[in-house]
Amino acid sequence: MKNEIITERDLGLEIIEGKEIEFYSKDNNNMTIRYGARGIVEGKDGKIAVIYKKNKNEYKLPGGGVDKGEDFKEAFKRECIEEIGCMIENVEYLFDIEEEHINDNFKQISKVYIAKVKEKLESNNLIEQEKEEGLEYLWLDKKEALEKMKACIENLKGSKYDNVYRTKFVVGRDIRILERYMKF
Structure with missing residues (x-):
């Protein structure tokens, strides 16, 4: 399956002077690169997990950054435990997706997976940022999830962790x- 690259122009964002962000790695053009793992988690009823950050009006898919010493698939499994309180199984790689944030001199490269819920845990394990942004998880049918993502993209709010510019990339990517x- 062909990989995708998303740029500001794809999301209708204006290209402006960037700001410094946390260091992950650098490419030949001195662009900061972050690696991520994310994707679709299907419940037994066919609905998919969707993350809703109510304080940002953001709907997104589960996933996040790859920690040092972790592979992409392990990162996706960990993120599912943290964000949606689920152990997953039948994890299959689908494709890579890249985001190029010219304003921030930043690129995110993510491996995208599909997985099934193996076991729902009693709770999720949110980090402080996710708590402050009002993260909760929902189980929606695919069409409803897509509608909510498309509807929220023009009404996003920033937080002390992410501005609207970056959040539009997240929602657009998802x-x-x-x-x-x-x-499929």
């Missing part, structure tokens, strides 16, 4: 992931 998934 819309693309979900649209491709729905074609």
Whole structure:
């Protein structure tokens, strides 16, 4: 399956002077690169997990950054435990997706997976940022999830952790992931 690259122009964002962000690695153009793992988690009823950050009006898919010493699949499994309180199984790689944030001189490269819920845990394990942004998880049918993501993209709010510019990339990326998934 073909990989995707998302840029500001794809999301209708204006290209402006960037700001410094946390260091992950650098490419030949001195662009900061962050690696991530994310994707679709299907419940036994066919609904998918969606993250809703109510204080940002943001709908997104589960996933996040790869920690040092962790592989992509392990990162996706960990993020599912943390964000949606689920152990997952049947984890299959789908494709890579890249975001190029020209304003921030930042690129995120993510491996996208599909998985099934193995076991729902009693609770999730949110980090402080996720708590402050009002993170909760929902189980929605695919079409409803896509509608909510598309509807929220023009009404996003920033937080002390992420501005609207970066959050639009997150939601835009996850819309693309979900649209491709729905074609399978």
